[in-house]
Amino acid sequence: MVSYDALNEGVIKGDGSAVEAEVNRALNEGAEARDILAKGLIGGMSVVGERFGAGDMFLPEVLMSAHAMHQGLDIVKPLLTESGEKALGSVVIGTVEGDIHDIGKRIVGFMLEGNGYEVTDLGTDVKADAFAQAIEEHKPDILGMSAMLTTTMPNMGKTIDLLKEKGLRKEVKVMVGGAPINEQYARSIGADGYAPEAGSAVELVKKLLAE
Amino acid sequence: MRANYIQYGSPQFRVLSDKQIEELHFATLQILEGTGVAFECQEAIDILGDAGADVSDPNRVKIPSYMVEQALRTAPKMVILYTREGEPAIVLNGQTGSHFGGCPDSPEILDPYTRKRRTCYVADIADNARLIDALPNIEWSYTSTAHPTVPGAIADKVTLLQFILNCSKSIIVEVLDVSSLREMIDLCSIVAGGEEQLRKKPFFGSSSEPVSPLIQGKDAMEKSLLCAEKGIPNVVYGMPMAGATAPATFPGCLAIANAEILSQLVVLQLKRPGAPVIFGSIPSIMDMRTTIFSYGAPEMSLMVGALTELCHYYKLPMFGTAGCTDAEVIGTQAGAEITYQILLSALAGADLVHDVGVFRHATVQAAELMVFADEIIDMVKVLMGGIEINGETLPIDLIERLGPKSNYLTESHTMKHFRKFWVPRIFDRSFIKKEGVKDCEELLNQRTIKILETHQPKPLPEDLVKEVKKVEKTWLERVGLKEYPKRG
Numbered sequence: 001m002v003s004y005d006a007l008n009e010g011v012i013k014g015d016g017s018a019v020e021a022e023v024n025r026a027l028n029e030g031a032e033a034r035d036i037l038a039k040g041l042i043g044g045m046s047v048v049g050e051r052f053g054a055g056d057m058f059l060p061e062v063l064m065s066a067h068a069m070h071q072g073l074d075i076v077k078p079l080l081t082e083s084g085e086k087a088l089g090s091v092v093i094g095t096v097e098g099d100i101h102d103i104g105k106r107i108v109g110f111m112l113e114g115n116g117y118e119v120t121d122l123g124t125d126v127k128a129d130a131f132a133q134a135i136e137e138h139k140p141d142i143l144g145m146s147a148m149l150t151t152t153m154p155n156m157g158k159t160i161d162l163l164k165e166k167g168l169r170k171e172v173k174v175m176v177g178g179a180p181i182n183e184q185y186a187r188s189i190g191a192d193g194y195a196p197e198a199g200s201a202v203e204l205v206k207k208l209l210a211e
Numbered sequence: 212m213r214a215n216y217i218q219y220g221s222p223q224f225r226v227l228s229d230k231q232i233e234e235l236h237f238a239t240l241q242i243l244e245g246t247g248v249a250f251e252c253q254e255a256i257d258i259l260g261d262a263g264a265d266v267s268d269p270n271r272v273k274i275p276s277y278m279v280e281q282a283l284r285t286a287p288k289m290v291i292l293y294t295r296e297g298e299p300a301i302v303l304n305g306q307t308g309s310h311f312g313g314c315p316d317s318p319e320i321l322d323p324y325t326r327k328r329r330t331c332y333v334a335d336i337a338d339n340a341r342l343i344d345a346l347p348n349i350e351w352s353y354t355s356t357a358h359p360t361v362p363g364a365i366a367d368k369v370t371l372l373q374f375i376l377n378c379s380k381s382i383i384v385e386v387l388d389v390s391s392l393r394e395m396i397d398l399c400s401i402v403a404g405g406e407e408q409l410r411k412k413p414f415f416g417s418s419s420e421p422v423s424p425l426i427q428g429k430d431a432m433e434k435s436l437l438c439a440e441k442g443i444p445n446v447v448y449g450m451p452m453a454g455a456t457a458p459a460t461f462p463g464c465l466a467i468a469n470a471e472i473l474s475q476l477v478v479l480q481l482k483r484p485g486a487p488v489i490f491g492s493i494p495s496i497m498d499m500r501t502t503i504f505s506y507g508a509p510e511m512s513l514m515v516g517a518l519t520e521l522c523h524y525y526k527l528p529m530f531g532t533a534g535c536t537d538a539e540v541i542g543t544q545a546g547a548e549i550t551y552q553i554l555l556s557a558l559a560g561a562d563l564v565h566d567v568g569v570f571r572h573a574t575v576q577a578a579e580l581m582v583f584a585d586e587i588i589d590m591v592k593v594l595m596g597g598i599e600i601n602g603e604t605l606p607i608d609l610i611e612r613l614g615p616k617s618n619y620l621t622e623s624h625t626m627k628h629f630r631k632f633w634v635p636r637i638f639d640r641s642f643i644k645k646e647g648v649k650d651c652e653e654l655l656n657q658r659t660i661k662i663l664e665t666h667q668p669k670p671l672p673e674d675l676v677k678e679v680k681k682v683e684k685t686w687l688e689r690v691g692l693k694e695y696p697k698r699g
Contacts, residue, residue, distance in 0.1 A: 059497070100422050150357035150366070151388070179504075179572070
């Protein structure tokens with residue numbers, strides 16, 4: 001029985017080299033890649049998530065943990081693909097057309113990556129067309145759109161309309177967020193979910209993938 | 212005869228020393244010259260390039276310090292905002308203290324009748340504008356343009372018009388884009404009696420936000436350039452978040468804020484020397500537990516204070532932030548945050564101070580908090596009045612005449628001066644509670660509702676109302692609405 005305590009601890013402390021060493025040690029001891037991911041890496045990140053939620057950890061520390069987790073993930077990922085394991089889920093994110101605010105969406109991306117999801121960040125000022133194209137190209141499970149301005153938030157709805165037009169809407173779940181957005185607005189434009197901040201965005205992704 | 216005597220007209224307050232301010236200034240010049248600022252507007256890049264900036268990489272446009280110094284020389288040291296009727300209302304020159312502004316619109320409002328959060332309708336904007344008209348210490352207004360019941364394409368103009376119809380005070384608007392700004396200038400020109408008249412006596416100004424760190428976006432810059440061209444007052448303010456979009460240290464965040472403002476100022480002064488710009492920034496922190504941009508952090512007030520000093524070193528008017536809160540209910544947290552922000556702003560002397568009554572991370576506007584802030588500003592004015600010492604205020608002769616074991620109640624000196632004591636309108640000082648004990652929130656709610664139900668603003672002349680309504684009709688037609696969605 002391989003112990004993941006030290007790996008968990010490495011993730012929680014955000015110590016990338018410890019995480020790498022522990023992942024390699026576990027592999028040498030014969031552990032399965034998917035166990036290392038689930039029990040070691042994600043296990044550590046779920047403690048991080050809990051502590052962040054309780055206010056005992058702060059964002060920069062969480063991002064350090066996510067980074068460390070990724071150093072471990074880089075080692076086990078090829079092994080997972082070899083054994084035909086399915087990834088946890090993939091998300092395409094971007095800030096909508098006319099809006100160049102980046103930080104909120106980027107934090108959501110970091111947090112999702114830190115929880116083992118594959119994230120493609122299209123950046124800012126992303127036109128509806130570019131979102132549609134990315135969905136065709138990356139075939140994500142979820143599309144996440146961000147808008148910081150009241151003047152640009154209508155572009156979320158426009159993107160959703162375009163996805164419908166192109167027959168892509170049913171291919172993805174759509175989640176939205178940003179300072180002026182709320183649950184009611186998200187529903188009114190036909191999104192599947194709204195998250196007020198990065199921690200709840202991770203929860204929302206989990207929920208949407210389970211549906 | 213007094214020798215070397217200095218009388219303080221107000222309490223003294225400084226965040227930074229003169230040397231510290233200079234150090235921040237030169238650090239900013241170094242950032243502008245060395246690091247550079249990203250510009251996404253071609254006209255701005257061309258203007259800068261022609262004047263000597265290094266524009267070989269638009270993502271790092273490098274502005275030499277002499278261009279900054281030149282811009283600081285031509286930027287007006289004084290901007291005057293007028294009332295809708297063209298009377299001078301607010302003189303912004305770093306000498307007249309803080310002028311606080313409310314906000315009529317927001318994604319949601321706190322309904323004073325149900326005391327619950329709900330969607331902000333157009334009728335709510337009119338109510339808030341009337342309230343701002345009534346409150347003596349709320350001297351102007353800043354719009355957020357964020358009300359959701361009309362399409363975004365016209366929401367900014369709808370707010371402006373509701374304000375004009377219900378309030379005589381000056382207004383600074385957040386504008387969708389440059390074509391919307393043109394429409395707004397046309398609308399306000401109708402009210403002012405022509406575009407030239409509006410330029411001479413502006414009751415209306417625009418705003419544009421650089422995006423931190425160090426980005427001048429296309430839309431924002433285009434709006435600013437139009438303001439410069441038309442001579443419309445323009446508030447330029449970024450919102451650097453220490454630890455996220457700026458360094459986690461105060462001077463680092465302030466240098467980013469300053470570089471964002473100055474780089475835009477250079478473009479605008481080149482576009483038209485003398486273009487009226489109000490210098491601003493809302494430097495705050497990212498709360499690392501919740502990831503929010505905090506509107507209640509003491510760090511924000513401290514940095515706004517420091518930035519005010521930097522801005523006044525340039526002799527430019529400062530756009531400040533106070534009277535807002537991260538709280539979600541009207542209570543202790545809201546009261547505390549609003550109060551110390553207003554006090555700190557007043558002490559620092561930030562000129563045009565926005566965001567009074569904004570709460571829940573700037574997503575909700577609370578009429579009651581504007582009324583509350585009005586009361587706090589009233590108190591703060593007493594503090595800012597300082598203490599003047601002269602023969603009348605320091606009456607040794609009176610004290611000598613009355614001596615010990617006397618009282619001052621019936622003295623003419625008392626009669627002459629006691630009226631200057633501040634009298635609260637919301638805060639309760641009574642000892643005997645005839646109507647039972649009421650908490651402050653209840654008294655605040657009653658006062659808010661009373662103003663909303665009784666205050667009649669000075670109406671806009673009928674012929675002007677007709678004209679602006681014609682314009683309004685074209686907006687509604689454009690988005691396929693017959694009328695605004697009704698509340699309730």
